Amino acid sequence: MIDLNPGSMVRTADVAAIHALIDGLPPPAEKRRTYVGASAIGSPCERKVQYEFLGTPHDEGWRFSARTLRIFQRGHLFESMAATWLVDAGFHLKQTGRDGKPLGFKVADGSFAGHVDRVCTGGPLPLEYPFIWEHKALGAKSWKAIESRGLAKAKPEYADQVAVYQAYLGLTAPALFHATNADTMEVLLEFVPFDKARAQAASDRAVSIILDSRAGAMRPRCTETPDFYACSDCPFKRRCWS
């Protein structure tokens, strides 16, 4: 239908132009990791983690969509906000060590590393301190999946990340996994007991990726077809399947 209201036509053109300007903002300067990250080791594809570890260039023309970048930013903002809720509730959270550096671990000559969101060192409840605190801001679908099935079944990649932190930081008290539903702002809290076997398996995967990379060998793909869901937004898809 023809829109005969000139004011509305101008508004439509204006919002489209603003939209284009926002989406066209240059992405933040990219700092590629030079290590296998604890947050990545639960990825369904070891080869993808290996490409990242090796600093392999992303496929030509590939870049995170503006929407994906905004989701990353949302994660950082929500993490700070959720940490503030806990502090306001009387819990003591630490993000950095005595040296002022982020709390985390670094092993295998720095080739396997990660930084925790926070460590909770005390609070108003008689809990087993200190413990790891890990936060995720999630859409309703992922949030509900964790609520109904638990972290390990619904999001094993996050459970791997938590187990690795617990193992390498030597903080084996149950970790607090905290997910904020970004649609409804509901909060989900789950204490995650230390799963030594899970931590070991994740650590073994990291070692395999590092050793194969040093030997010039590629880890297997996670699938036999590029139609697999994990490949859809993979920055190495063309290289991987060419």
Ligand code: SF4
């Ligand atoms: S394209 Fe698929 S198989 Fe290849 S690295 Fe990416 S996720 Fe793995």
